[in-house]
Amino acid sequence: MSTSTTPAPPPGTQDPPPPDRTPCPARPTARTGLRRALRRDWQLYSLAVLPLLFFLVFRYLPMIGNVIAFRRFEPGGSILGEQWVGLRYVEMFLSDPTFWQVFRNTLWLGALTLVFCFPVPIVLALLLNEVRRTALKRFVQSVSYLPHFLSIVIVAGITMQMLATDGPVNHVLGWFGHDPVRFIQEPEWFRTVYVGSEIWQTAGWGTILYLAALTTIDDDLYEAARIDGANRWQQIWHVTLPGIRPTMITLLILNIGTFMAVGFEKILLLYNPLTYPTADVVSTYLYRTGVESNSFSYAAAIGLFEAVIGLVLITSANQLSRRTVGTSLW
Numbered sequence: 001m002s003t004s005t006t007p008a009p010p011p012g013t014q015d016p017p018p019p020d021r022t023p024c025p026a027r028p029t030a031r032t033g034l035r036r037a038l039r040r041d042w043q044l045y046s047l048a049v050l051p052l053l054f055f056l057v058f059r060y061l062p063m064i065g066n067v068i069a070f071r072r073f074e075p076g077g078s079i080l081g082e083q084w085v086g087l088r089y090v091e092m093f094l095s096d097p098t099f100w101q102v103f104r105n106t107l108w109l110g111a112l113t114l115v116f117c118f119p120v121p122i123v124l125a126l127l128l129n130e131v132r133r134t135a136l137k138r139f140v141q142s143v144s145y146l147p148h149f150l151s152i153v154i155v156a157g158i159t160m161q162m163l164a165t166d167g168p169v170n171h172v173l174g175w176f177g178h179d180p181v182r183f184i185q186e187p188e189w190f191r192t193v194y195v196g197s198e199i200w201q202t203a204g205w206g207t208i209l210y211l212a213a214l215t216t217i218d219d220d221l222y223e224a225a226r227i228d229g230a231n232r233w234q235q236i237w238h239v240t241l242p243g244i245r246p247t248m249i250t251l252l253i254l255n256i257g258t259f260m261a262v263g264f265e266k267i268l269l270l271y272n273p274l275t276y277p278t279a280d281v282v283s284t285y286l287y288r289t290g291v292e293s294n295s296f297s298y299a300a301a302i303g304l305f306e307a308v309i310g311l312v313l314i315t316s317a318n319q320l321s322r323r324t325v326g327t328s329l330w
Contacts, residue, residue: 121206145204257314
């Protein structure tokens with residue numbers, strides 16, 4: 001009994017296998033991924049609820065009040081103003097010589113604060129990084145950032161007492177035969193007094209941020225620089241400063257963003273009518289115009305103008321930093 005066999009087809013002529021009909025799992029969408037992350041880490045996300053509510057209630061909702069910069073607002077009337085007046089209040093402060101005086105004062109104080117207060121924490125952090133005695137390093141750190149925790153009222157009070165006509169500074173000047181200087185009453189001294197008090201109060205706190213950034217620099221980079229023959233100054237210039245450059249750029253952008261918002265509380269406590277020519281800034285002018293004179297719409301127009309300038313400054317600084325050094329906030 002014989003069996004017949006079917007010859008196998010030549011290679012390359014077989015039919016292709018049927019396609020796999022098993023359905024592919026659906027790719028998770030962004031919304032699905034967000035829901036999954038919320039279910040998994042809801043405890044962590046719940047910690048952000050209170051900060052978000054704070055910014056919503058005290059930062060974003062008050063922006064609605066900017067509409068009174070274009071409407072006539074009367075105390076006791078509608079919270080959004082009584083009558084639409086367009087750009088009337090904008091034209092008023094643009095043609096007001098007093099506004100341009102306080103605007104120039106703001107630019108001067110903002111520029112001096114940025115030029116002197118920004119590099120001081122960097123220099124202090126570099127100096128402390130070279131200190132090898134831990135006890136001395138901790139003592140200098142504690143003494144330098146202690147003023148940050150003092151109230152603005154206390155800082156202003158200490159400044160005024162130190163620089164008073166019969167204060168310690170004038171007593172020291174008297175020992176050298178110098179007549180007492182009225183630091184608080186003379187307009188030409190106000191900028192020096194303000195910037196000096198800012199350095200004393202903020203330098204130590206800024207140093208903490210840079211010291212934290214210095215700990216992230218790899219020690220192998222210093223070892224390689226020493227092998228290449230770099231001295232201590234060359235190591236700081238080529239290793240240390242590039243290592244903390246992202247922190248420097250971030251803080252610089254933030255400082256530029258608050259360029260127009262010069263310290264309102266300290267200036268309000270330190271200045272007086274005698275020093276208005278150099279001490280009066282936009283924020284204090286807004287306070288006197290809006291709160292003391294009840295010109296809320298006029299003050300709102302000036303405040304909106306100041307906010308727009310701040311937005312332009314921080315956006316421009318961010319874009320410039322991204323294009324030049326590759327570091328930016330967003």
